Amino acid sequence: MTSSDEVRPYSNIAPVYDILMEEVDYGAWADYVAEILSKHGIVPRARLLDLACGTGTATTLLAETGFSLVGLDLSDEMLAVARAKAGSRKIAIDWRQGDMRRFELDEPVDAAICLFDSVNYLTEEPELMDCFNSVRKSLRPGGLFLFDMNTIHALSQNWGNGTKVRQDGEVHSIWRSCYQPCDRTARMDLTVFRPDGNGGYRKLREVHVERGYESGEVEDLLRQADFGEIETYKHGTFSRPEADTARIMITAKA
Numbered sequence: 001m002t003s004s005d006e007v008r009p010y011s012n013i014a015p016v017y018d019i020l021m022e023e024v025d026y027g028a029w030a031d032y033v034a035e036i037l038s039k040h041g042i043v044p045r046a047r048l049l050d051l052a053c054g055t056g057t058a059t060t061l062l063a064e065t066g067f068s069l070v071g072l073d074l075s076d077e078m079l080a081v082a083r084a085k086a087g088s089r090k091i092a093i094d095w096r097q098g099d100m101r102r103f104e105l106d107e108p109v110d111a112a113i114c115l116f117d118s119v120n121y122l123t124e125e126p127e128l129m130d131c132f133n134s135v136r137k138s139l140r141p142g143g144l145f146l147f148d149m150n151t152i153h154a155l156s157q158n159w160g161n162g163t164k165v166r167q168d169g170e171v172h173s174i175w176r177s178c179y180q181p182c183d184r185t186a187r188m189d190l191t192v193f194r195p196d197g198n199g200g201y202r203k204l205r206e207v208h209v210e211r212g213y214e215s216g217e218v219e220d221l222l223r224q225a226d227f228g229e230i231e232t233y234k235h236g237t238f239s240r241p242e243a244d245t246a247r248i249m250i251t252a253k254a
């Protein structure tokens with residue numbers, strides 16, 4: 001799927017990920033997660049798994065509010081940024097390199113979270129099923145799984161087909177997207193130019209592919225993985241999603 005100048009997603013761009021995400025209000029995201037957790041009786045001191053934790057911004061914020069965190073990600077490069085971030089704030093987090101489709105924890109967690117459309121990177125139903133089964137096994141009885149997804153509407157309309165150019169401080173980027181209705185996958189061809197420290201720029205390129213799922217499909221797979229009490233919200237609210245909702249939040253109980 002990748003040509004010679006493309007690399008594994010979230011390897012090259014790890015050092016600039018936080019710059020590209022600067023407009024995301026992770027404080028609001030962490031507050032929303034904490035509010036959902038608290039509605040389920042999961043409060044600070046509880047043990048949380050942040051699956052696909054990336055550079056650990058939400059992980060660190062939740063740890064700062066008193067939760068005990070395990071942060072797991074496939075990308076060593078993203079984890080290196082996460083470790084440095086938590087280390088500079090003197091926050092202890094148990095970082096693990098691992099695959100959300102197949103992982104095991106030594107001790108169960110009270111809740112698993114998976115944020116910022118990381119689940120959409122699982123582009124085949126069996127991968128989603130493997131992830132849900134691994135999460136189910138990692139939760140204590142009655143524990144909560146909470147994750148957001150880009151909807152089909154977001155991938156087909158917001159990513160859609162087109163090119164956007166951005167400048168974030170000294171980082172310049174080109175985002176070329178292409179949506180395939182036949183398998184509901186959106187491909188983002190991302191080219192980033194970052195300062196090389198010698199007055200020039202270094203070019204980085206990655207291809208990211210996300211798949212859109214119907215809520216019903218996801219709920220069926222969660223039930224097959226033995227989750228119950230499944231709720232789907234318009235992200236950031238406790239309301240039902242609408243036809244043009246771009247991001248949904250799903251909660252499911254073990």
Ligand SMILES: C[S@@+](CC[C@H](N)C(=O)[O-])C[C@H]1O[C@@H](n2cnc3c(N)ncnc32)[C@H](O)[C@@H]1O
Nearest residue numbers: 010052053054073074075099100115116118121
């Ligand atoms: C959009 S980023 C989200 C990162 C973080 N959750 C956030 O909110 O900023 C997607 C993350 O998913 C991770 N990822 C993708 N596939 C994965 C897999 N199979 N197992 C674990 N992590 C994965 C990537 O390495 C990346 O860090």
